[in-house]
Amino acid sequence: MKNQKKIAAVLIATVFASASIVSNAKCSDQLPIGLEALDTNEQETEKEAWMSYDDYDVTMLGDLMYAEEGILLYELEYEEAKRACMLAGSVVLHRVMSEEFPDTIEDVIFSSGYAETTQVKIGSSEIGTPEEVYEWAEELLCDGPLGPDTLVFQAQFEQGTEVYEQIYNQYFCLM
Numbered sequence: 001m002k003n004q005k006k007i008a009a010v011l012i013a014t015v016f017a018s019a020s021i022v023s024n025a026k027c028s029d030q031l032p033i034g035l036e037a038l039d040t041n042e043q044e045t046e047k048e049a050w051m052s053y054d055d056y057d058v059t060m061l062g063d064l065m066y067a068e069e070g071i072l073l074y075e076l077e078y079e080e081a082k083r084a085c086m087l088a089g090s091v092v093l094h095r096v097m098s099e100e101f102p103d104t105i106e107d108v109i110f111s112s113g114y115a116e117t118t119q120v121k122i123g124s125s126e127i128g129t130p131e132e133v134y135e136w137a138e139e140l141l142c143d144g145p146l147g148p149d150t151l152v153f154q155a156q157f158e159q160g161t162e163v164y165e166q167i168y169n170q171y172f173c174l175m
Contacts, residue, residue, distance in 0.1 A: 027142030050144035051093070057105045060122060062137035064109050065089045066129040067121040068154065072168055073130075082136065083146075084167040089137055090145030091154045091172065098152060100175070150174040 027049045065085040072081040095101035095108045102108050109122055121127045145151070153160045153173040160173035 027138075049142050051096070051141060053105075053141045057141065058134055058138050060105050060109060061089050061092060061141065062134035063122045063127055063129050064092060064105075064114075064118065065137055066133045067118045067127060069170065070129070070133065072170075076168060080167060084170055085133060086136055086140060086146055087151075087165060087167070087170075087172045088154055089140045090147055091152055093140060093145040094147070094149055094152050097149065098175070101152065147172070148174065 065088045068088040069081070069084040072084050075081070076084070092105060092108050096103055096105060102111050109118075140146075147164055150161075151164050151172060152175045153171075155171055155173075156169050158171050158173060160175050162174050163171050164174050165172045
């Protein structure tokens with residue numbers, strides 16, 4: 001019985017140590033399966049983000065996603081419109097990671113390649129980006145962008161080497 005108590009104490013200490021290590025990251029996630037079994041409550045913990053970011057990055061990316069694809073929220077089925085927004089955000093993140101483009105979200109958005117009307121809307125309170133779009137932006141920043149690393153083009157026409165996906169009149173294309 002004494003050994004069982006020692007084992008339980010070590011196991012509990014390990015669980016708390018693991019949980020505190022995980023919670024130093026920014027993105028929310030469920031506890032790993034082994035840890036859930038010890039706790040009957042469905043606790044959330046945090047995981048390491050795909051890239052380092054702050055609230056400004058979430059706002060910039062969310063506003064871009066809504067400025068580029070937000071109209072589709074009113075024209076298409078919800079899941080399809082969400083995917084278009086997520087792909088628009090993914091194009092930005094793939095550009096950030098590419099040596100061919102600037103290396104920050106803001107610099108990618110305000111570099112040539114994005115319509116001036118989109119650039120004017122970013123960061124403006126007039127854009128009215130729904131909270132859920134900011135949540136999608138943070139999801140991309142936490143989990144990483146959709147599609148292959150070469151998904152760096154989005155427009156109402158085909159470009160690059162091939163079309164990765166088309167949603168409505170939007171083409172998401174590979175470099």
